[in-house]
Amino acid sequence: MKKRSDKLTGTPGGNNWVKRSPARAMLRAVGFTDEDFEKPIVTVACPYTNATPCNAHIKELGEIALQEVEKNNGKGFIFGTPVVTDGETMGMEGMKYSLVSRDLIADCIETMHEAYAADAAFTLSGCDKTIPAALMPLARNNSIGLTLYGGTILPGKLHGRDLTIVNTFEAVGSYAAGKISEKELYDVECNSCPGNGACGGMFTANTMSSAIEALGMSIPGSASHPAVDTKNRISAKKLQDVKTSIETLFMLLEKNIRVKDIMTKKAFENAITVVLALGGSTNAVLHLLALAHDTDVPLILDDFTRIGKKVPLLGNFKPFGAYAMEDLDKIGGIPMVMKMLLDKGLLHGDCLTVTGKTVAENLKNIGPRPKNQDIIYSLENPFAPPMHHIIILRGNLAPDGAVLKLSGKEMKKHTGPARVFNCEEEALDAILQGRIKKNDVIVIRYEGPKGGPGMREMLSPSAALMGAGLGKDVALITDGRFSGGTHGIMVGHIAPEAQVGGVLAIVNEGDTITIDLTKKTIDVELSSIEIKKRLAKWKAPKSQYTRGILAKYAKLVSSASKGAVTS
Numbered sequence: 001m002k003k004r005s006d007k008l009t010g011t012p013g014g015n016n017w018v019k020r021s022p023a024r025a026m027l028r029a030v031g032f033t034d035e036d037f038e039k040p041i042v043t044v045a046c047p048y049t050n051a052t053p054c055n056a057h058i059k060e061l062g063e064i065a066l067q068e069v070e071k072n073n074g075k076g077f078i079f080g081t082p083v084v085t086d087g088e089t090m091g092m093e094g095m096k097y098s099l100v101s102r103d104l105i106a107d108c109i110e111t112m113h114e115a116y117a118a119d120a121a122f123t124l125s126g127c128d129k130t131i132p133a134a135l136m137p138l139a140r141n142n143s144i145g146l147t148l149y150g151g152t153i154l155p156g157k158l159h160g161r162d163l164t165i166v167n168t169f170e171a172v173g174s175y176a177a178g179k180i181s182e183k184e185l186y187d188v189e190c191n192s193c194p195g196n197g198a199c200g201g202m203f204t205a206n207t208m209s210s211a212i213e214a215l216g217m218s219i220p221g222s223a224s225h226p227a228v229d230t231k232n233r234i235s236a237k238k239l240q241d242v243k244t245s246i247e248t249l250f251m252l253l254e255k256n257i258r259v260k261d262i263m264t265k266k267a268f269e270n271a272i273t274v275v276l277a278l279g280g281s282t283n284a285v286l287h288l289l290a291l292a293h294d295t296d297v298p299l300i301l302d303d304f305t306r307i308g309k310k311v312p313l314l315g316n317f318k319p320f321g322a323y324a325m326e327d328l329d330k331i332g333g334i335p336m337v338m339k340m341l342l343d344k345g346l347l348h349g350d351c352l353t354v355t356g357k358t359v360a361e362n363l364k365n366i367g368p369r370p371k372n373q374d375i376i377y378s379l380e381n382p383f384a385p386p387m388h389h390i391i392i393l394r395g396n397l398a399p400d401g402a403v404l405k406l407s408g409k410e411m412k413k414h415t416g417p418a419r420v421f422n423c424e425e426e427a428l429d430a431i432l433q434g435r436i437k438k439n440d441v442i443v444i445r446y447e448g449p450k451g452g453p454g455m456r457e458m459l460s461p462s463a464a465l466m467g468a469g470l471g472k473d474v475a476l477i478t479d480g481r482f483s484g485g486t487h488g489i490m491v492g493h494i495a496p497e498a499q500v501g502g503v504l505a506i507v508n509e510g511d512t513i514t515i516d517l518t519k520k521t522i523d524v525e526l527s528s529i530e531i532k533k534r535l536a537k538w539k540a541p542k543s544q545y546t547r548g549i550l551a552k553y554a555k556l557v558s559s560a561s562k563g564a565v566t567s
Contacts, residue, residue: 004119005041032075040119040253042069042246044078045109047130052085054127054198054205057227058150060234061124061242068246069122077116081108085127086457086483087165087199091428096454098129099481100553102290103566105133110140120253121145122245126198126227128484131208132287135217135259139295140567142260144252146354147218148245149209151227151238152325153197163192164200166319166485169459173467176432197227201318203484206325207280208287213334214274215291216262216353219244220362224325224333237329248354255356263295266348270338270359272307273346277337278315279389281484282403282492289563301401301561305392305520311346312382313389316374319487321383323375331370339366344379393491395521396531397477397503397513400495400561402522404515405482414475414489415514416441418507418524422541423447424456424480431464438473441513445504446541447480448497449564453545453554459483462490475515477522479504481560491515491522495561499540506534 024037046062049055062078069076084094084101113121121143123134131149138145156163171188174180198205209223222245225237251257268288275284285304292299314337317323328337341347342363349360369376377383391404416439421427427444430436442461449455458480465471471488479497482490496502503524507513512525526534545551556566 003040005117036075039073039075041116042074042076042249043113043116043118043121044069044076045081045112045121045123045134046078047081047083047105047125047134049083052083052088052127053153053193053196054085055083055130055150057196057234058124058126061150061238064239064242065122065124065246068243072246072250074250077112077118079112081105081130081133083127083130086204086459090169090457090483091424091460095456096452096550098457099449099455099564100453100549102129102133102287104549105130106136109134110137113137113143114141119144120249122249123147124150126150126205128198128204128208128283131205131212132291135212136291136294138259139263139291142258144256144258146245146249146252147212148241149205149212149218149223151197151225151235152206153200154194154226154228154230154326155200155324156192156194158187158191162324163188164203164318164324164485165192166199166201166203166459166463168192169463169485170467173431173464175467176464177468179467179469195228195232199485200324200326201485202279202281202315202325203319204281204283205484207275207278207284207484210278210280210334211271211275211284211288214338215267215271216351216359217259219248219354220335221333224329226326226329251356252354257352257356260295262352262354263291263297264351265297265299267351268292268297268299269303269307270347270351272304273311273341274334274338276308276311276389277313277341279313279317279320279383282390282405282482283484285390285403286481286493286560286563290565293563293565294567301392304390308387308390310386312379312386313384314340314377314379314382316377316383319485327375331373331375332367335363335366336369337376339363340369340376340379391517391520393515393520393522395523396526397522397524398494400559401493402477402491402495403493404491405486406517411489412518413514413516414441415439415512416475418443418509418511418513420445420507420509424458424461428461428464431461431468436465436470436474438470440474442474442476443504443507443513444476444478444480445498445507447478448494448499449557449560450554451479451497451499453543453550453557455560455564456480457483457486458490458492459486462486462488475513477513479560489515493560494522495559497560501535501538501540503531503535506531506538
């Protein structure tokens with residue numbers, strides 16, 4: 001096969017032999033032999049850190065991948081990337097680096113892959129932002145490659161019930177409201193995360209792993225496989241995923257199948273369909289828009305509405321439902337769900353995937369939805385009808401769009417007085433101090449991509465609302481975003497954001513805000529004349545970040561309605 005890495009290593013007797021020999025000399029120092037210079041180079045992107053269970057095992061998976069590359073007569077270059085885990089930075093300044101890290105990780109992978117003129121790429125991922133980041137650089141450069149999710153964490157156990165990390169956030173709210181004791185809070189903390197793997201519900205990591213499998217960019221079935229077994233050892237399924245992924249990668253290399261052959265508009269529509277059917281995170285909107293941007297696919301917010309009109313909510317998953325990703329894996333995983341959707345004409349079966357086969361071909365022998373279970377509901381009797389999960393809103397507060405997560409709840413309209421806060425911490429303090437009442441609309445602004453900067457997740461205040469028993473009675477709206485673990489009446493990604501002069505910036509305490517799901521609107525009850533009058537007096541707050549990556553990000557980042565991309 002013709003290798004791109006010939007640019008790097010050359011061949012003995014070639015015209016550029018002398019010029020390339022220094023590179024060969026350096027490669028010999030890291031173990032290359034004469035025979036190795038004839039092999040394709042595979043970069044192995046390994047976003048590892050022991051700071052989080054989501055990615056603590058990724059280094060081991062990377063080393064296994066290197067061995068598999070060698071077995072397939074290739075040579076691998078392994079490297080790490082930054083990892084920022086949302087669960088540990090939530091509610092702190094450090095959370096501002098989370099979404100920023102998505103584009104930073106993508107840039108790191110692109111830099112290493114392109115600089116070494118590698119022939120193909122294998123990218124691993126764990127925590128939320130590492131998943132889209134593992135695919136974005138491959139899309140930008142139309143590389144030959146695929147990605148693999150490191151796997152979901154197993155559920156924690158306490159008094160016979162399953163726990164996830166979101167239980168700890170909600171327990172904080174319950175403790176503050178006097179509903180549980182300090183000992184009960186401690187017990188939840190100690191039992192919610194039993195080992196390695198990304199957050200166990202249908203939060204952002206499992207949502208994005210599912211979306212990318214549906215997109216065709218990871219091997220079938222891999223999205224739901226647990227990271228480790230009950231003894232915290234790499235699971236047998238994940239070991240097989242690595243082996244199969246590397247074998248698949250060499251097939252892609254042999255057939256010259258590239259990312260843009262797979263990541264088409266119809267493939268993105270498949271990904272959106274699966275996200276909506278499972279009840280996935282609102283962050284999928286942001287990340288799929290970013291991936292489409294890097295693939296040059298014209299995906300817009302209205303595509304989510306168009307597809308959402310046809311797709312019911314089937315998944316009964318945490319945070320709004322009862323089950324974790326491991327439960328889906330036991331009944332057939334993403335292929336089973338995709339087969340259901342395909343049989344009802346809700347998926348494009350002719351889309352190419354990394355297997356070299358189409359979606360329909362991959363699903364040909366997948367069995368039907370198991371009966372006598374309520375993990376995945378049937379299309380005939382869904383968990384909730386279409387347009388009852390992720391809904392795109394517009395209105396005078398969000399002319400460029402906003403994202404509502406309803407998660408199957410029955411709600412037609414919420415109207416209430418604005419409770420205005422200029423950062424997440426102020427809102428959280430008000431909730432924990434009991435200053436938020438029924439029907440209030442919490443406004444958290446200056447937390448958008450530019451304003452934060454970094455578009456922090458609002459899991460701490462949203463979970464505190466749930467823990468305080470206000471999840472059905474109080475709305476929270478923001479130009480920031482939400483964790484996949486968030487549930488309640490939550491509207492995020494409001495665009496334009498406050499920092500650039502969006503109407504959110506001039507909302508005052510007590511202004512009436514209405515979220516109308518029949519009209520799919522979000523409005524503040526102010527006349528256009530009053531809005532113009534207030535905006536004329538408004539000045540953008542000065543950022544405290546004048547140097548470093550947050551300052552660079554604020555200058556480069558686009559609107560959330562376009563995926564908050566920096567390229």
